[in-house]
Amino acid sequence: MRRTKVILALLWVIMLVCCKTDGIKYQSEGVILGPDMRMCACCGGWLISIETITYRFDSLPAKASIDLLKVTFPMKVLLNWSLSTRPVCTEKLIEIQEIVVNLK
Numbered sequence: 001m002r003r004t005k006v007i008l009a010l011l012w013v014i015m016l017v018c019c020k021t022d023g024i025k026y027q028s029e030g031v032i033l034g035p036d037m038r039m040c041a042c043c044g045g046w047l048i049s050i051e052t053i054t055y056r057f058d059s060l061p062a063k064a065s066i067d068l069l070k071v072t073f074p075m076k077v078l079l080n081w082s083l084s085t086r087p088v089c090t091e092k093l094i095e096i097q098e099i100v101v102n103l104k
Helices: 002-018
Strands: 028-035 044-048 053-057 074-085 093-099
Touching: 044 074, 053 093
Parallel strands: none
Antiparallel strands: 028 044, 028 074, 044 053, 074 093
Protein backbone atom coordinates (compact mmCIF):
# COMPACT_ATOMS: atom_id res chain seq x y z
CA MET A 1 0.00 0.00 0.00
CA ARG A 2 2.82 2.39 0.90
CA ARG A 3 4.57 1.58 -2.40
CA THR A 4 1.42 2.50 -4.35
CA LYS A 5 1.16 5.85 -2.56
CA VAL A 6 4.80 6.64 -3.32
CA ILE A 7 4.33 5.79 -7.01
CA LEU A 8 1.17 7.91 -7.23
CA ALA A 9 2.94 10.83 -5.53
CA LEU A 10 5.86 10.59 -7.97
CA LEU A 11 3.48 10.49 -10.95
CA TRP A 12 1.67 13.56 -9.62
CA VAL A 13 4.96 15.50 -9.27
CA ILE A 14 6.05 14.47 -12.77
CA MET A 15 2.72 15.60 -14.17
CA LEU A 16 3.03 19.01 -12.48
CA VAL A 17 6.52 19.52 -13.88
CA CYS A 18 5.61 18.38 -17.41
CA CYS A 19 2.40 20.39 -17.65
CA LYS A 20 4.10 23.74 -17.05
CA THR A 21 2.64 26.65 -19.05
CA ASP A 22 4.54 29.63 -20.45
CA GLY A 23 3.04 31.82 -17.70
CA ILE A 24 1.78 34.50 -20.10
CA LYS A 25 -1.81 35.66 -19.75
CA TYR A 26 -3.37 36.66 -23.06
CA GLN A 27 -5.99 39.39 -23.21
CA SER A 28 -7.82 38.14 -26.33
CA GLU A 29 -8.63 35.19 -28.52
CA GLY A 30 -8.58 35.92 -32.21
CA VAL A 31 -8.69 34.38 -35.66
CA ILE A 32 -6.17 35.41 -38.30
CA LEU A 33 -8.26 35.49 -41.47
CA GLY A 34 -5.44 35.90 -43.99
CA PRO A 35 -3.73 38.63 -45.98
CA ASP A 36 -5.49 41.94 -46.63
CA MET A 37 -5.79 41.92 -50.42
CA ARG A 38 -7.69 45.21 -50.71
CA MET A 39 -6.16 47.82 -53.01
CA CYS A 40 -6.12 51.13 -51.14
CA ALA A 41 -3.64 53.50 -49.56
CA CYS A 42 -4.23 52.21 -46.02
CA CYS A 43 -4.62 48.52 -46.83
CA GLY A 44 -2.25 45.60 -46.76
CA GLY A 45 -0.89 43.44 -44.01
CA TRP A 46 -3.07 40.77 -42.41
CA LEU A 47 -6.67 40.64 -41.17
CA ILE A 48 -7.56 39.34 -37.73
CA SER A 49 -10.97 39.00 -36.08
CA ILE A 50 -11.12 39.77 -32.35
CA GLU A 51 -14.50 39.71 -30.60
CA THR A 52 -16.47 40.12 -33.87
CA ILE A 53 -14.40 43.12 -35.04
CA THR A 54 -11.96 42.74 -37.91
CA TYR A 55 -8.66 44.54 -37.41
CA ARG A 56 -5.53 44.81 -39.53
CA PHE A 57 -1.90 44.25 -38.50
CA ASP A 58 1.36 44.69 -40.39
CA SER A 59 3.71 42.35 -38.57
CA LEU A 60 4.17 39.87 -35.74
CA PRO A 61 6.65 40.23 -32.89
CA ALA A 62 10.14 38.91 -33.68
CA LYS A 63 9.79 36.15 -31.07
CA ALA A 64 6.53 34.81 -32.56
CA SER A 65 6.75 31.24 -33.82
CA ILE A 66 4.11 31.76 -36.52
CA ASP A 67 5.17 32.01 -40.18
CA LEU A 68 2.25 33.74 -41.91
CA LEU A 69 3.51 32.67 -45.34
CA LYS A 70 3.29 28.96 -44.50
CA VAL A 71 0.10 28.55 -42.44
CA THR A 72 -3.47 27.67 -43.39
CA PHE A 73 -6.13 30.27 -42.71
CA PRO A 74 -8.23 30.85 -40.70
CA MET A 75 -5.93 30.28 -37.70
CA LYS A 76 -7.02 30.62 -34.05
CA VAL A 77 -4.59 32.56 -31.85
CA LEU A 78 -4.18 34.00 -28.37
CA LEU A 79 -2.69 37.47 -28.27
CA ASN A 80 -1.86 40.65 -26.41
CA TRP A 81 -2.37 43.74 -28.54
CA SER A 82 -3.14 47.44 -28.61
CA LEU A 83 -4.53 49.91 -31.13
CA SER A 84 -1.81 51.47 -33.22
CA THR A 85 -0.59 54.95 -32.34
CA ARG A 86 0.93 55.68 -35.76
CA PRO A 87 0.03 59.11 -37.16
CA VAL A 88 -1.55 57.84 -40.42
CA CYS A 89 -3.63 54.88 -41.66
CA THR A 90 -4.48 53.69 -38.16
CA GLU A 91 -8.18 52.87 -38.51
CA LYS A 92 -8.56 49.39 -37.02
CA LEU A 93 -4.79 48.88 -37.16
CA ILE A 94 -3.35 47.01 -34.19
CA GLU A 95 0.10 46.26 -32.89
CA ILE A 96 0.61 42.74 -31.55
CA GLN A 97 2.91 42.40 -28.54
CA GLU A 98 2.60 38.61 -28.01
CA ILE A 99 0.88 35.88 -30.00
CA VAL A 100 0.66 32.08 -29.97
CA VAL A 101 -1.44 29.52 -31.84
CA ASN A 102 -4.57 28.60 -29.87
CA LEU A 103 -4.62 24.81 -29.76
CA LYS A 104 -8.12 24.62 -28.25
